[in-house]
Amino acid sequence: MGLLSQGSPLSWEETQRHADHVRLHGILQFLHIYHAVKDRHKDVLKWGDEVEYMLVSFDHENKKAQLVLSGEELLETLQEKGERTNPNHPTLWRPEYGSYxxxxxxxxxxGGTMSEFNTVEDNMRKRRKEATSLLGENQALCTITSFPRLGCPGFTLPEFKPNPVEGGASKSLFFPDEAINKHPRFSTLTRNIRHRRGEKVVINVPIFQDKNTPCPFIETFPEDDEAAKASKPDHIYMDAMGFGMGNCCLQPLKNNHYRISKSRYDSIDSYLSECGEKYNDIDLTKDKEIYEQLLQEGIDHLLAQHVAHLFIRDPLTLFEEKIHLDDANESDHFENIQSTNWQTMRFKPPPPNSDIGWRVEFRPMEVQLTDFENSAYVVFVVLLTRVILSYKLDFLIPLSKVDENMKVAQKRDAVLQGLFYFRKDICKGGNAMVDGRGKTTGSTEPAAEEYALMTIDTIINGKEGVFPGLIPILNSYLENMEVDVDTRCSILNYLKLIKKRASGELMTVARWMREFIANHPDYKQDSVITDEMNYSLLLKCNQIANELCECPELLGPAFRKVKYSGSKTDSSN
Incomplete structure (x- = not known):
């Protein structure tokens, strides 16, 4: 989670009056940081991960699962027992948008040694066990992307009714304000986005059309004209940030300086590297004055246009005590804009007066059910960055094709059915290519044919004459590295999971969940997930996460069954 300043939050009208001040001083703060660290070189490459958890309560008697609104209390205890007591504690805990x-x-x-890859899963297990030990009876820590009955009546514990009248933060018909984290940033963010829009958030997701789903599927809101106008036939209508801050929007010219083609929650808009410049083929709206200011300060034009593009946005939250700051030693105004751009990648300068280096966040991955899966995806991404640097590989394609890939990726079963643009010749300069065995071969691909449409199976596992495959390239890298036996075994297990999911031999979590619901005895093929179905699904997810049952269709038959008492849920019920 981004900037979490303390203080007295300003209203949207007050925040808007200070918007130019925030942008002006945000740039000055960025320049102070940049000039302080611009000559810093040869830092040790460090990395980490962030896993978001939901707190779930199981009512075994009534077969009901609910989200527990005790995240703030749990966080306080975890921090008190952890980092506040021991700065070297192996885990850190931070708040998220939901109070659950x-x-x-x-x-x-x-760090940079290969053996570090063998510590990721152990640390994730520590986190799960540490937080679970503080939960109440029949409560669990779940790593799921979305709670299936989010927004349905009684989805929280304690239960609260939404507050759609004036005075509520979101005015949602479905999502109670009590489900929003109590830190003032979150409710202020919610309220100010609504005020800025002049209406509630509008999210319309196509409904899963099944055999008995009404066609057309139409929701009715007789007492809410705004919802009636915003909802679409054959779509599920949602009206709050709590449903996910990823909906696209367009800012109209009449109220704003710029017409912006993407929301704050989208794919990146420009490459920052010189070699990526020629692939920046989408329009990049930027603040020209800020861009020129950054150029005059000696910042290269690619980084300058990236920052100038971020700063076309308005600050969404501002605290009265944080208006006037020491720009040489604080960065709240810069982070105010930076941390409210939630794109698939985030380039982060060091905090002022810190030994932390420049950072890049890789943000598009969905959380998985188990620590094994989450570790596999983390290790895969980080290991791939090592291979890119070591082999000097080039995976760049035009950003317009990245945007097209993002649209395909959102479709059901895209991992098996979708075709994605991907670079064919991945060796810089176009002079060589790594084959399926990791060996380099000659390449005479013309520039116009640098990329092609490929399946995920081809991209991950390779296809002769088309693409060598990321897994074979990683395996080749491992063969040439000094790696201890345990670490090599762990990495190979992770790569095997990804290999088999890409080929379809193993299910993705999304597909497994769909099939679980479709095969549930209570499912009426009408697109409705009842309380009991939701309970059964989440109970099974929790059992899988804590290695209390097998799930070979998701994890494979060779998944390690190292049991520990990681949940207080009575799985026998």
Missing amino acids: MIEGTPGQPY
Whole structure:
């Protein structure tokens, strides 16, 4: 989670009056940081991960699962027992948007040795066990992307009714304000986005059309004209940030300086590297005055246009005590804009007066059910960055094609059915290519044919004459590295999971959940998930996460069954 300043939050009207001040001083703060660290080189490459958790309560008697609104209390206890007592504690805990959520990270970043890859899963297990030990009876820590009955009546514990009248933060018909984290940033963010829009958030997701789903499927809101106008036939209508801050929007010219083609919650808009410049083929709206200011300060034009693009946005929250700051030693105004751009990648300068280096966040991955899966995806991404640097590989394609890939990726079963643009010749300069065995071969691909449409199976596992595959390239890298036996075994297990999910031999979590619901005895093929179905699904998810049952269709038959008492839920019920 981004900037969490303390203080007295301003209203949207007050925040808007200070918007130019925030942008002006945000740039000055960025320049102070940049000039302080611009000559810093040869830092040790460090990395880490962030896992978001939901707190779930199981009512075994009534077969009901609900989200527990105790995230703030749990977080306070975890921090008091952990980092506040021991700065070297192996875990760190941070708040998230929902009051039923917490975020866990390793206590210290991982370093550059290969053996570090073998510590990721152990640390994730520590996090799960540490937080679970503080939960109440029949409560569990779940790593699921979305709670299936989010927004349905009684989805929280304690139960609260939404407050759609004036005075509520979101005015949602479905999502109570009590489900929002109590830190003033979150409710202020929610309220100010609504005020800025002049209406509630509008999210319309196509409904899963099944055999008995009404067609057309139409929701009615007789007492809410705004909802009636915003909802669409054959879509599920949602009206709050709590449903996910990823809906696209367009800012109209009449109220704003710029017409912006993407929301704050989208894919990146420009590459920052010189070699990526020629692939920046989408329009990049930027503040020209800020861009020129950054150029005059000696910042290269790619980084300058990236920052100038971020700063076309308005600040969404502002605290009265944080208006006037020491720009040489604080960065709240810069982070105010930076941390409210939630794109698939985030380039982060060091905090002022810190030994932390420049950072890049890789943000598009969905959380998985188990620590094994989450570790596999983390290790895969970080290991791939090592291979890119070591082999000097080039995976760049035009950003317009990245945007097209993002649209395909959101479709059901895209991992098996979708075709994605991907670069064919991945060796810089176009002179060589790594084959399926990791060996380099000659390449005479013309520039116009640098990329092609490929399946995920081809991209991950390779296809002769088309693409060598990321897994074979990683395996080749491992063969040439000094790696201890345990670490090599762990990495190969992770790569095997990804290999088999890409090929379809193993299910993704999304597909497994769909099939679980479709095969539930209570499912009426009408797209409705009842309380009991939701309970059964989440109970099964929790059992899988804590290795209390097998799930070979999701994890494979060779998944390690190291049991520990990681949940207070009575799985026998």
